[in-house]
Amino acid sequence: MNRSLATRLSRLAQYGFLGLLFAFIATPMLVIVVFSFDANRFPTIPWGGFSLEWHRAILDDPMIRDAFLNSIKVGFGTAVLSTALGFAAAYIDFRYRFRLKLPFVLLVAVPPAVPATILGMAMLAFLSRIGLFGRLETVMACHVAIATSFSMAIIRLRLNDLSRDLEPAAWNLGASPAAALVHVVLPFCKPALIASFFLSAAVSFDEFLIAWFVGGVHETLPVRILNLLQGQVNPKINAIGAVVLVVSIALVLIAQRFTGVRAGRRPSPDPGE
Amino acid sequence: MTAASVTTRASASRRWFRLPRPRIAGSSGVLPSLLGIPVVLWQAVFFAAPLIFLVVVTFWQVKSFRLEPAFVVDNWTRILFSATFQRALVHTFLVAGTTTVLAVAIAFPAAYTIAFRLGARARDLAVAFLVVPVFSSYMLRIYAWQIVLSPEGITNALLGGIGIGPLPLLGGAFSLQVGLLTLTLPIAVLILVFAMAGIDRTLIEAAENLGCRRARVIAHVIIPSLRPAIALTATTSFLLAFGDYISPLFMTGSKPPTLSILIVDTVKSGSQWPRASVIGVSMLVMLALVLSLGQYLSRGRTGRKEAAR
Numbered sequence: 145m146n147r148s149l150a151t152r153l154s155r156l157a158q159y160g161f162l163g164l165l166f167a168f169i170a171t172p173m174l175v176i177v178v179f180s181f182d183a184n185r186f187p188t189i190p191w192g193g194f195s196l197e198w199h200r201a202i203l204d205d206p207m208i209r210d211a212f213l214n215s216i217k218v219g220f221g222t223a224v225l226s227t228a229l230g231f232a233a234a235y236i237d238f239r240y241r242f243r244l245k246l247p248f249v250l251l252v253a254v255p256p257a258v259p260a261t262i263l264g265m266a267m268l269a270f271l272s273r274i275g276l277f278g279r280l281e282t283v284m285a286c287h288v289a290i291a292t293s294f295s296m297a298i299i300r301l302r303l304n305d306l307s308r309d310l311e312p313a314a315w316n317l318g319a320s321p322a323a324a325l326v327h328v329v330l331p332f333c334k335p336a337l338i339a340s341f342f343l344s345a346a347v348s349f350d351e352f353l354i355a356w357f358v359g360g361v362h363e364t365l366p367v368r369i370l371n372l373l374q375g376q377v378n379p380k381i382n383a384i385g386a387v388v389l390v391v392s393i394a395l396v397l398i399a400q401r402f403t404g405v406r407a408g409r410r411p412s413p414d415p416g417e
Numbered sequence: 418m419t420a421a422s423v424t425t426r427a428s429a430s431r432r433w434f435r436l437p438r439p440r441i442a443g444s445s446g447v448l449p450s451l452l453g454i455p456v457v458l459w460q461a462v463f464f465a466a467p468l469i470f471l472v473v474v475t476f477w478q479v480k481s482f483r484l485e486p487a488f489v490v491d492n493w494t495r496i497l498f499s500a501t502f503q504r505a506l507v508h509t510f511l512v513a514g515t516t517t518v519l520a521v522a523i524a525f526p527a528a529y530t531i532a533f534r535l536g537a538r539a540r541d542l543a544v545a546f547l548v549v550p551v552f553s554s555y556m557l558r559i560y561a562w563q564i565v566l567s568p569e570g571i572t573n574a575l576l577g578g579i580g581i582g583p584l585p586l587l588g589g590a591f592s593l594q595v596g597l598l599t600l601t602l603p604i605a606v607l608i609l610v611f612a613m614a615g616i617d618r619t620l621i622e623a624a625e626n627l628g629c630r631r632a633r634v635i636a637h638v639i640i641p642s643l644r645p646a647i648a649l650t651a652t653t654s655f656l657l658a659f660g661d662y663i664s665p666l667f668m669t670g671s672k673p674p675t676l677s678i679l680i681v682d683t684v685k686s687g688s689q690w691p692r693a694s695v696i697g698v699s700m701l702v703m704l705a706l707v708l709s710l711g712q713y714l715s716r717g718r719t720g721r722k723e724a725a726r
Contacts, residue, residue, distance in 0.1 A: 158530040165527045166543075169550055169603060172561030175571070176554075179564065229459055232452035240449050248453070251460045258468070259660020259704075261677040262697040266467035269474055269484075269690060289463035292456070321448045346552045353662060366556060373560055373667065385557040392553035399552075400545055 198383035222348035230295020264357035278360025291344035302336035339402035346395035528609030596664030612646030648715035
C-alpha cells in the first residue's frame with residue numbers, strides 16, 4: 145500500500161516534470177502566435193484585444209514581401225539541391241568502400257556542427273574574394289552545404305532498411321548499376337527523399353546568420369526579422385513571426401511524417417534493433 | 418554510362434561486398450564518380466575552402482581597411498593576449514558549461530519518463546513535439562522570451578497582479594540560460610530518448626528480477642549503458658551554447674560579450690577580419706578539444722573496465 149502510494153507519487157512527479165519541460169518549450173511559440181493577434185503596440189498583459197492589423201501591415205510592407213519571396217526561392221533551391229547531393233552521399237556511403245570514405249562522410253556531415261557565426265564569417269571572407277558575395281544564389285549554395293548533412297542522414301537511415309541483395313539481384317537480371325539505382329534504389333528511398341526535401345527547406349527557412357553574412361542586400365525573412373529586432377519595438381515582428389513559425393513547423397511536421405523514425409519502435413521484425 | 422554498365426554487368430554475379438576494390442577502381446568507377454564528385458566539389462567550395470581560408474586570413478594584414486595577404490603573427494598575439502578576449506573566453510566557457518550541466522540534468526529525467534513511462538503513441542507524439550523546435554525559428558523563440566521576461570513583460574505583469582514588484586528577469590545570467598536551454602533542451606532530450614529506447618530491456622528485467630529497486634537499476638544499468646549518449650548530449654549542448662550568437666545578443670544585450678559576439682563586433686568595427694578569424698579559429702580548436710574530451714569520457718570507462726577484467 146505504502147509502496148504503491150510512493151510509486152504513484154513518483155510517477156506524478158515524473159509526469160509533472162515532463163509537463164513543465166514541454167510548457168517551457170511551447171511557451172515561446174505560443175506567445176508569438178497569441179500576441180500576433182494583439183491590438184496593442186507593445187506585447188504584454190493585459191491583451192489588447194483581437195486584431196488582424198499587424199498581419200495586414202506585413203502584407204503591405206514591400207521589404208517583408210521581398211524577404212518572404214527570397215526565403216521561398218532560397219528554401220526551394222536548397223531543398224532540391226541538398227536532397228540530390230544528400231542522396232548521392234548517402235548512396236556512396238551505403239554502396240561503396242574506399243580509402244577516403246571517412247573524410248568524405250565527414251565533409252558532408254560536419255557543417256551543421258560548426259557554429260554559424262564562424263561559418264558565416266568564413267563563407268563571407270572566402271566567397272567575397274571569388275566574387276560570389278551578395279547574391280541570393282550564394283545564400284542558397286551555403287545553405288545547401290549545411291542542409292546536405294541532414295539529407296544524407298535521413299536517406300542513409302532509409303538505405304539501412306534496403307536489403308543488400310536487392311541491387312545485385314537487379315544486376316543479375318541485366319540492369320546496369322545506373323538502371324538499378326533509378327529503378328530500385330530511388331523508389332525505395334522516396335519517403336526519405338520527400339522528408340529530406342521538406343527538412344532542408346525548413347533548415348534554410350530558419351537559417352539567419354549565414355544568410356545575413358553572405359546575402360548582402362538580399363534579405364531572407366529571418367534576416368529581415370533579425371534587422372527588425374535590432375531596431376525599435378515593432379509590432380509587425382509578432383505577425384511575421386507567427387507566419388514563419390507556422391511555415392517552418394509545417395515543413396518539419398511534413399518531413400517527420402515521411403521519415404518513420406520513432407523512438408523505440410520495439411516490435412520491429414529484426415531483433416537487432 | 419554504357420561503358421560502365423557493360424563492365425559491371427560482367428562482374429555483377431560476384432558479390433559486391435566480397436570485392437570492394439574492383440567496384441571502385443577502374444572503369445566501374447564511373448557511377449560513383451558521377452555521384453560523388455558534385456558532392457565533394459560543393460562541400461569543398463562552400464564549406465572546406467571557407468574554413469581553410471579562415472585559417473589563412475589569421476596571418477593577413479588590414480591596411481587602410483583593405484585585407485592584404487601577408488604572413489604576420491601579430492593578429493594572434495594581439496587577440497590571445499588581450500584582456501577582452503580572455504574575459505570573453507572565460508565567460509563563454511562558464512556559460513556553455515552551465516548550460517551543459519543544466520541541459521543534461523533536466524533532459525535526463527524527462528527523457529527517462531518519455532522512454533520508459535509513456536505508451537508508444539504518446540512517445541511518438543513527444544518525439545514529434547521535440548523535433549519541431551530543433552529545426553524551427555530559434556531566433557523568434559528568443560524574442561518571445563524577451564516579451565515574457567522583460568520588465569513590462571508578461572511575467573512581471575502577472576507577478577504585479579499578486580503584488581510582487583517587477584523583477585529584473587531580463588539581462589542577466591538567468592535569462593541567458595533560459596535562452597540557451599531553449600536552444601539545447603529539445604535536442605538533448607531527443608538524443609537521450611533515442612538512446613534509452615535502444616537499451617536492452619532484458620538487462621533491466623534481469624536487474625529487477627534480482628531484486629534491484631528502480632534507483633539502483635538507473636544507477637547500475639541505465640546510466641552505464643547510456644554513457645556514450647550522455648557524453649554526446651553534453652558535447653552537443655556545449656557546442657550549441659558555446660557558439661550561439663542570438664541568446665547573448667538578445668537576452669543579455671551582449672554584456673558581457675561572448676566569443677561569438679566578439680567575432681561579429683570585431684568584423685563590424687574597422688573590418689578587422691584577421692582578428693575576427695583568430696577568434697573563430699580559436700573557438701574551433703577549443704570545440705575540437707571539448708569534443709575529443711567527450712569521446713574520451715564516453716569510451717574511457719568501458720576500456721578501463723575491460724582492462725581490469
